[in-house]
Amino acid sequence: MTSLSRYHTLYESLRSRQTRPPVYHGLDKLVGRALMRLRTRGITRSWLRSQAQEIDALAPELRSISQPALRSRVDEIRAAFARADQKPEQVRAGLAIVREIARRETGEEAYLVQLMGALALYHGRIIEMATGEGKTLTGSIAAALIAWKRRRLHVLTVNDYLASRDADSRAAIYRFCGLSVGAIVQETDERERPAIYQRSIVYGTPKQITADWLRDQIRLGRVNTAWNGRQQITMNLDGRAGPNPGPMIPGLFAALVDEADAVLIDEGVVPLIIARSRRQDDMAEVYLQAARIASKLDEGPDYAIDHLRRRAELKRRGLVRAEQAWSELAEPIWRAARRAEELVRQALIARHCYVRGKQYEIVEGKVVIVDEYTGRFLPDRSWEHGLHQAVEAKEGLEVTADRETLARMSFQKFFRTYPFLAGMTGTAADATAEMEAVYQRPVVVIPTHRPVIRESRPQRVFRTAEAKWLAIVDAVVEANTRGQPVLVGTRSIAASELMSRLLTARGIDHKVLNANFDKEEATLISQAGRGANEKAGIRAAVTVATNMAGRGTDIKPDTPALAAGGLLVILTEMHGAKRIDRQFMGRAGRQGDPGASQVFVSLQDELLLRHAPYAGRLLAIRRGAAELRSTRFTRGLFRWAQRNSEARDRRSREGVLRQDDWMEKYLPGA
């Protein structure tokens, strides 16, 4: 990179950093939403449909022209997109051309609904497209247009595997469009990254790109104009970077987010933290001592645990006992009563609220955090302020040094920084309000190409978790004998392992997906639709997966599977948000295929215990059979608990947003 381009990168990076999108609260939120609606009116589903039909009408002519002719068409229309405003016919022509390129390069021709989706994306909408409707193709057509208009586009995918797969498989289309493309994945070398970020379209996971952005922020420090920052960034005369090469990302221009609801909402407030190990301060012993003290206290008389909020409260007796315990210890920190108490409470929280297999796993003698939404391992994250150490101490592992935060950012804040944001997801409609309020992005629901004929079987309610698991196994066995492939969704790794054990006990061959194996995961999930093959002696596939596993990869049931009724999706529990349930169930019955879904719940489910404890207990009082009749009341109860959970999460996200906003407004510096 030349000095000039590095200076330019610095300039653009700072410009992006200084954008502060407004955050509305209270009444302003309503007004803000109404204004946003007003600004973005006109792009309705019927309008999209009519536009798509007109685009479709351009296809025969384009199909007939030669490759060089198409190339010159590209150059022509690109020039139009470089200008500030495009006429509708130019947008239509652009879309038709990219569609044709995609057809020629990958052999896939976009359907009408995909054109609608691409157009909506181009106009900065969050679109809801059912699973299996070809979001990848829709996204890549839109990506080319957006990159033409906005110069640089980040396409955010669910995992590294998808990022590199899509970057490769779509590269031909983009090249034809005169756009360069690259992918940033975990393994991408630090030194190569700046060059990749210079490309027009960059594929990557939100985590990678946000982390790079954060690293840029740390490097930039307090620099706030390119001119006064130019000295801090050492540039050699030959243009090679010095010790501080400046930012990697040349500004944030546009983002196209896949699985937008998961990224923008569910994971929206999980902060991404760049931290470094604090200097050794001999705290390791202290955490072990705290864990020992905590193990001596009794739940009930000494302390109370609030599992919902992950808080521990020391009662008077517990406090006295803890004080006695720590008064014998020599470490100075035990002399400060409040911090000592904090340490003990933290040890209690680590003991009770953090469960191995749910919140973390131990891999090679280290505590690895598990993403509670996706069930994935997050190997380079750690909890803050001693919690990680407390968990390590509890597990008797080597206590690592506390890490000190250098920078943190939530996806919510990061994606609000993009001046242009579009997204795709299977289930956005439920989150419309939040998308509109937080991201100022309207949601458009794109109809399916073919009508959905998935059978939604009635919910089954059980008195105990045990009864539920047994019934699930029975249902799996039953489907398996009929030759129907089954996908069992669990909320946690622990649950998927339990499921696996139960299935093994019944002699059902199955696959478990819950770890971080992007590529294998994709292969496994694509095989989840395999039906029985009598000749090869293969039985229908049974796959157990946590809810995010294999997102972005289609499950295509084969012919015998379709004959047996398509894929059966069993949810072993209701999730904290209806969207996630819908997303999971949507894996069956794609593109008009047959399929079925069923939800199994019990009165001992976490959802009910946490979010509707009284009602659940009330229901459990009446004796009766292990399975309750699924009535409007039970359905309502579970939905109510789910709503409570959704509301709780929403409030916590609002809180984070407000806090972020406060920091932006009232703390000096960026």
Add this chain to the structure above:
Amino acid sequence: MSERPTFSPFWHRVRAMTPRLRPHVQITRQHYRGQRWHVLQDPATNQFFRLGPVAYEFVQMLDGHRSVEDVWQISLTRHGDDAPTQGEVIQLVSQLYNSNLLAVDATPDIEQLLGRGRDRLRKTVQQQAIGLMYFKIKLLNPDRILSWLEPILRPVLNRWGLIAWAGLLIFAIVSILPHWQELMSGVESTIAPSNWGWIFAVFVVTKLIHETGHGIICKRFGGQVPEFGFMMLVLMPAPFVDASASWAFANKWRRVAVAAGGMIFELFVASVAAFVWIATRSGGSPLIHQLAYNAMFTASISTVLFNANPLMRFDGYYMLSDILEIPNLMQRSTSMLKYLAERILFRVRDIFPPTSARDEQVILTVYGVAALIYRVFLFFSITLYVMGQMFGLGLILAVWTAAMWFILPLAGFVHYLASSPKIADSRPRVVFTTLLLAAVVLFAVGAVPLPDRRYGDGVVESPGRTGVFAGVDGFIEKAHVRPGDHVRAGDPVVTMTSRELLAQRESLEAMVREAESQESAYLTQNQAMAQIAREKAATLRRQLEFVDEQMRMLTVRAPRDGVIVGRDPHTGLGVFIKEGTPLCELVDLAAVRVAAELPQTEGSWLFELPREQFNVELRTLSRIDRVVTGKVDRIIDAGQRELPHAALGVQGGGVIETNPEDRSGRQTKRPRFRVDIAAADGTADSIGAPGERVRIRFTLPDKPLLSQWVDRLQKIIQGRVNI
């Protein structure tokens, strides 16, 4: 405990910063209830910040070289648990930075600065919108005028000046006291509409003087006064100055003095006006007289009622706050009440009162309760007053204020119930407690029948009055009765003597005896002469009988049963009275009744309820401890405007509003009902003497409070607004 976590996830935002206080920040030390505090002041923007000892030490250590992290570590080793937590440090840094008191080693971010300015402006606009009753308009910077004025007044702005001022005030009060009656009678004409314009003018001028007082005293002690303007106070423009520079004064009495300055100046004006008023009482210009009256009125009454009142955020509040050494008294007492409610009603744990000092807690609680009650009282009285004057405007004002003072807090409370993290652990219980409380209150108010009492005023009247007159001329020798005594027909009332009659009788007797002896002398000699003598004797005897009759009449007897009222016959002992002179009066027991006056709005129940369903109790003002049961005799439902007796009207010392232009004092402002009430047992002696004022209590059938209130509100609306 858990409310003060040591660490904050946002620590990295300030950790490496090396801020320092801006060089021009002025620091003063103040003491509050034995604690040392430091006030940081930015003289350029007049922004203040009060810091406790530990926080101040923290800020002191920020010298532009040390990082926040380093300073925090030092503070931790020095103060342990008392050291600020990371969250508190972030708060502190951001507040200081946003008050322009802290210089930060980063180039200022223009976008952020402008955004903050916009936010501030928006907040001001919002506040103005909420406080429709307190609209503020800034006009100019009065500092130069005050800088010119202050040195002129400086010679008297000291202890001696204060003593002289107090002397003048006392002298004014003493000299006005003899004219109290006149002073009071002037109230009517003062609030007459024709005077409103003058009142307004005088009000504005006195308030200008008031604000000048604040400004000058603030200047006297070295403070800046950067702002002057008008505030729309309940639709009345009131000037204001920004004397907040006094907050930084180290000596609390100086702070008090600035707050009191306005009242001092205003009361001075009132004293001077009092002398002018006295001087122009007889002779002199009536306009000046009236203006002086107005000035006296506004400068004293409004000052005492509003400015000195510590329950509203006027001068008295700041004085009290400074004297008690409790800054932010209002806000902290509110949080104290909130704390108490959470603690006692909701049993929330892990919360802390705004102060740990016991006596301070008591003060905050007492003040909080008082202010709350006053607020409700003020709302109702202002609203009702304005509604009475201008119904539509009053209604708008009432709705708006109700929304701001009651509905907003209520909505806030509901929001708190629904989503406050503080009560997250016990939300169902808290909601239940609240609902229970609300239910109890609603039940108590809406369903429990409570006595419903209405009051009226009346006067004792007696239609059957008989005078007791002297039958003959004579001197009163003895009085047998006193007013209030029961007499039966024929009972002696007064015994008189008459020497004339006695003499007359003696001479007549003598003449009779002479005639009789003549008769017996002539009887044998001369029949004719004897006849004449007999006739003469007979005539004389008749005359004697007449005199005897008159003699009997010297004992005046009660003509019929009744009670003696009117003059006390004893007062005439030894006095000569002529025939026909009234001695006292005799009242028919059965006929004494009370003529009661009720406003027309009470008509609903008076006509609808059967008479046996409500009790009437009477108390005379002379014997207020004695209760007489009465019964309604007759209701005269024509819209009466005339009182049965002037004693009931305001002019006669009563409470019923009368028409001030009517000399008789019996013309009421609004039409009323007249109700005749008789004593229930017919023994009228128990009621009282005719002409006596009576307070009447009607006890209606028990009724829940809510319907009583609704009833009364309707009446107020009916009464105030002539629908």
